[in-house]
Amino acid sequence: MIRALRVCVIVYAIALAIAGLLSIVIPEQMVKLLGFDGISDAARTATLLLGAAYAAAGVWATVAATDLPKNLIWVKFLMTKALLSVVTMLYLGIRGYSELSDTWWVIAIDIVFVALCLAFYPWRAKQRAALASNAT
Numbered sequence: 001m002i003r004a005l006r007v008c009v010i011v012y013a014i015a016l017a018i019a020g021l022l023s024i025v026i027p028e029q030m031v032k033l034l035g036f037d038g039i040s041d042a043a044r045t046a047t048l049l050l051g052a053a054y055a056a057a058g059v060w061a062t063v064a065a066t067d068l069p070k071n072l073i074w075v076k077f078l079m080t081k082a083l084l085s086v087v088t089m090l091y092l093g094i095r096g097y098s099e100l101s102d103t104w105w106v107i108a109i110d111i112v113f114v115a116l117c118l119a120f121y122p123w124r125a126k127q128r129a130a131l132a133s134n135a136t
Contacts, residue, residue, distance in 0.1 A: 001120050002068055002120075004116075004120040005075065005120035006065050006068045008113065008116045008120060009061060009062075009064075009065045009074065009078060009117075010062055012082075015058070015109075016061070017054065019058075020050075020051040020057075020058055023047050023048065024052060024055065035098055036098070057081070060074075061077070069122070072121075078113070082110035083110070083114060085110050086110045086111060089103045089106055089107050
């Protein structure tokens with residue numbers, strides 16, 4: 001289970017880091033992927049800052065995945081990020097700021113990632129470790 005979870009985290013984290021770096025290097029093209037035509041200076045600044053955060057999170061999540069049992073908090077962080085992204089993208093679509101036909105693939109990737117993480121998360125191992133630490 002932990003091996004499958006590690007693979008999910010590493011793949012998602014690397015994709016996150018790459019998306020972050022691309023948002024820094026080619027912000028206009030990255031926002032076009034989401035269906036936006038132009039980008040203002042304010043949006044460019046936000047895109048670059050978001051890219052920096054994604055790149056940093058992706059790099060450190062990849063590092064954390066090398067010893068995932070000790071770093072399960074990173075799985076929770078990435079799942080939270082993915083769920084918040086889904087809610088945000090749905091909100092943007094509902095408000096008419098973006099088209100769901102342009103952003104469905106981002107939503108799908110995040111939903112699949114969260115589902116896989118929940119499926120592979122070591123629930124029993126964590127419970128046993130908690131019981132063992134309380135017994136001492």
